[in-house]
Amino acid sequence: MAVSILIADDDAIQRRLVENMVQKCGYETIVVDSGDAVLALLNAADGPVIDAVVLDLVMPGLDGMGVLAKIREAGLNIPIIVQTAHGGIDNVVSAMRAGAHDFVVKPAGIERLQVSLRNALNASALKGELQRIRHSREGKLTFADIITRSEIMAGVLRTAQKAAASTIPVLIEGESGVGKELFARAIHGSGDRKSKPFVAVNCGAIPDNLVESILFGHEKGAFTGATERHLGKFVEASGGTLFLDEVSELPLAAQVKLLRALQEGAVEAVGARKPVKVDVRIISATNRKLLDRVKNGQFREDLFYRLHVLPLTLPPLRMRREDIPHLLRHFLARFCAEENRPITSISGEAMVQLSHLEWPGNIRQLENAIYRAVVMSDSDQLGLADFPQAAAQSPTVSDLHGDPVVFEPAFHQSGTATISGNEIPIAPLSSVGTLAMLTSAGEVRPLEEMESEIIRFAISHYRGQMSEVARRLKIGRSTLYRKLDESAADDPATGGAEKAS
Ligand SMILES: Nc1ncnc2c1ncn2[C@@H]1O[C@H](COP(=O)(O)OP(=O)(O)OP(=O)(O)O)[C@@H](O)[C@H]1O
Ligand SMILES: [Mg+2]
Numbered sequence: 395m396a397v398s399i400l401i402a403d404d405d406a407i408q409r410r411l412v413e414n415m416v417q418k419c420g421y422e423t424i425v426v427d428s429g430d431a432v433l434a435l436l437n438a439a440d441g442p443v444i445d446a447v448v449l450d451l452v453m454p455g456l457d458g459m460g461v462l463a464k465i466r467e468a469g470l471n472i473p474i475i476v477q478t479a480h481g482g483i484d485n486v487v488s489a490m491r492a493g494a495h496d497f498v499v500k501p502a503g504i505e506r507l508q509v510s511l512r513n514a515l516n517a518s519a520l521k522g523e524l525q526r527i528r529h530s531r532e533g534k535l536t537f538a539d540i541i542t543r544s545e546i547m548a549g550v551l552r553t554a555q556k557a558a559a560s561t562i563p564v565l566i567e568g569e570s571g572v573g574k575e576l577f578a579r580a581i582h583g584s585g586d587r588k589s590k591p592f593v594a595v596n597c598g599a600i601p602d603n604l605v606e607s608i609l610f611g612h613e614k615g616a617f618t619g620a621t622e623r624h625l626g627k628f629v630e631a632s633g634g635t636l637f638l639d640e641v642s643e644l645p646l647a648a649q650v651k652l653l654r655a656l657q658e659g660a661v662e663a664v665g666a667r668k669p670v671k672v673d674v675r676i677i678s679a680t681n682r683k684l685l686d687r688v689k690n691g692q693f694r695e696d697l698f699y700r701l702h703v704l705p706l707t708l709p710p711l712r713m714r715r716e717d718i719p720h721l722l723r724h725f726l727a728r729f730c731a732e733e734n735r736p737i738t739s740i741s742g743e744a745m746v747q748l749s750h751l752e753w754p755g756n757i758r759q760l761e762n763a764i765y766r767a768v769v770m771s772d773s774d775q776l777g778l779a780d781f782p783q784a785a786a787q788s789p790t791v792s793d794l795h796g797d798p799v800v801f802e803p804a805f806h807q808s809g810t811a812t813i814s815g816n817e818i819p820i821a822p823l824s825s826v827g828t829l830a831m832l833t834s835a836g837e838v839r840p841l842e843e844m845e846s847e848i849i850r851f852a853i854s855h856y857r858g859q860m861s862e863v864a865r866r867l868k869i870g871r872s873t874l875y876r877k878l879d880e881s882a883a884d885d886p887a888t889g890g891a892e893k894a895s
Contacts, residue, residue: 429456571758616665
């Protein structure tokens with residue numbers, strides 16, 4: 395799902411004009427003709443995701459100022475760009491005071507609108523990131539801090555939200571870096587226990603002989619080196635949540651004790667004479683299939699069923715590629731602020747490539763790739779070269795297969811385009827492509843191969859504006875991404891061989 399902009403104007407012609415420009419900037423649009431309709435959409439529980447609003451100030455009924463006031467009252471965090479007629483400077487001042495992010499004077503030119511939208515989106519991404527970091531530090535992460543626009547994640551989020559409302563044990567499964575801990579923290583931060591501790595233990599990182607003492611505590615003198623009494627993570631998490639990360643790595647002896655603690659709601663410290671009652675909510679996580687560990691005899695079946703009451707599986711990033719542009723935007727805003735770098739965008743070419751990588755390290759890997767790129771880049775825009783990993787996997791049209799494609803330059807154009815809020819400078823580029831239909835041996839080429847070529851040509855032709863590419867090819871965006879995945883999988887140069895294994 396691309397970035398979507400809500401446009402509100404009572405004048406139908408103005409609405410069309412702005413809608414056209416916003417779409418040319420590469421954003422998706424939703425248009426309404428009144429202030430009331432804006433509020434209805436923003437407040438709807440299952441309404442569309444809206445990233446920014448272009449708002450006319452003068453409208454019959456609830457006008458722009460009225461909308462701004464209501465948005466502020468509701469505490470909604472969405473950037474608003476107001477449109478005003480020439481000479482309406484007083485209105486602009488009031489609108490900016492009422493929380494508008496920026497203003498454009500009618501009739502606004504596309505460049506002005508584009509800069510304004512891009513700044514607004516960057517600022518709001520940064521605000522979101524800062525909020526997430528603050529929430530994380532204060533132990534107040536909620537589901538609102540999880541960046542995602544994908545359908546499969548929406549389902550996972552719904553389940554997690556329900557889990558947050560109870561103390562049901564949750565087992566989060568997913569590859570490394572998919573956000574298991576983030577989800578665990580959001581479940582904790584969205585439930586009744588949010589003001590109590592969230593204690594994380596990495597079960598894979600503790601030496602076997604210390605597991606029990608770290609989880610359940612020990613008495614002074616319980617073993618050599620136990621010079622002080624130690625409470626243990628269970629007691630530390632009292633009233634709150636204990637997050638058992640990499641729970642599959644727990645040694646069998648500790649599994650027995652954990653099972654007993656869960657059954658009895660009490661823990662016995664090493665060297666203690668009697669157990670103490672604890673009230674702890676358990677969320678566990680694993681990046682291996684825990685059931686396989688059970689089948690291999692490495693994990694107790696009875697404990698498995700205790701932890702696995704509500705399983706949550708987080709899909710890898712490559713199964714929710716529509717999240718990639720949004721994550722990129724957020725991380726870019728954050729690292730630019732942290733590193734004090736004036737980078738405003740990612741090139742469309744890089745955005746497309748990054749959206750098609752496999753990302754075996756998932757979101758953590760993507761986060762680190764952006765971090766590195768921000769630190770290393772000298773330009774105000776990140777390009778493919780700033781992501782060596784992406785560049786290494788980047789297929790060009792001509793090296794996808796042996797047969798050359800001929801692009802006949804017919805006319806040239808230049809300007810700018812955007813993908814998901816990021817500007818792509820348009821180099822003069824051939825606009826008419828000719829597809830070779832025969833192989834050098836004079837045989838007709840496979841349909842699939844030609845299709846893949848057409849798609850790649852369309853992406854380059856529309857400078858990475860995936861919505862436009864899909865629209866022109868008359869296929870859905872998800873079909874477009876699937877076809878790209880399939881063609882990448884067929885092509886060893888893009889790492890497809892690895893994927894198949
Ligand atoms: N949807 C998301 N939105 C924003 N940041 C995310 C998202 N998912 C993951 N992250 C970030 O990615 C990084 C990795 O996430 P996290 O530590 O939760 O993953 P994990 O599944 O626990 O990984 P591991 O298995 O390696 O422990 C963190 O910095 C986290 O904040
Ligand atoms: Mg983790």
